Amino acid sequence: MINLILFGPPGSGKGTQAEKIAESYGFLHISTGDLFRSEIKNKTTLGLEAQSYISRGALVPDSVTIGMLRKKLDEEGDFSGVIFDGFPRNILQAEALDEMLARRDQVISGLIALDVEEDEIVNRITERAKTSGRADDADEGIIRNRIAVYEKETAPVYAYYEEMGKAHKVEGKGDIHTIFTRLCNLIDSL
Ligand code: AMP
Secondary structure (H helix, E strand, C coil), X not given: CCEEEEECCCCCCHHHHHHXXXXXXXXXXXXXXXXXXXXXXXXXXXXXXXXXXXXXXXXXXXXXXXXHHHHHHHHHCCCCXXXXXXXXXXXXXXXXXXHHHHCCCCCCCEEEEEXXXXXXXHHHHHHHHHHHCCHHHCCXXXXXXXXXXXXXXXXXXXXXXXXXXXXXXXXXXXXXXXXXXXXXXXXXXX
């Protein structure tokens, strides 16, 4: 069984690529961003709480995020391989994820980081805003804040898995298909 984390800054293409990988390898795709957006759409208490953080590009508190992920994994029951997209976003979440998997006798097989430069990701998110309808994509100040949060809180997660010999980098520049091929080559080698 393979459990992967697709990692990278906002706008690096994680969502698009995670969806393709899940389809191609038969993995369960879990995107915490998508889970939050669905809660917001359904106007749940969790959604209302999360919205105030998401709308300013901040991380939703760990207790809320980890609780939501735990519930999702419990609902899925037995799964054969997961690709996590947008989670973990800090060390505490990484430790919680490792613990949730350990209780199922599973581990993270690898973290794959999409390497993309900051100017490129701002351009991509601005472009995505035209069709995504995401308020957090439409304002450059919020985008820059999400990138700053990524650098400060999320980037250290790479080193956390690197210490275990599980972190990998893939060039995230290029067209969707080229990047997907690079990712598949790496996954097949794990
Ligand atoms: P994403 O779709 O992954 O870009 O996530 C959109 C927003 O949801 C982020 O900017 C955060 O506000 C929130 N979010 C998603 N995943 C997490 C997470 N693992 N921890 C905290 N907040 C998150």
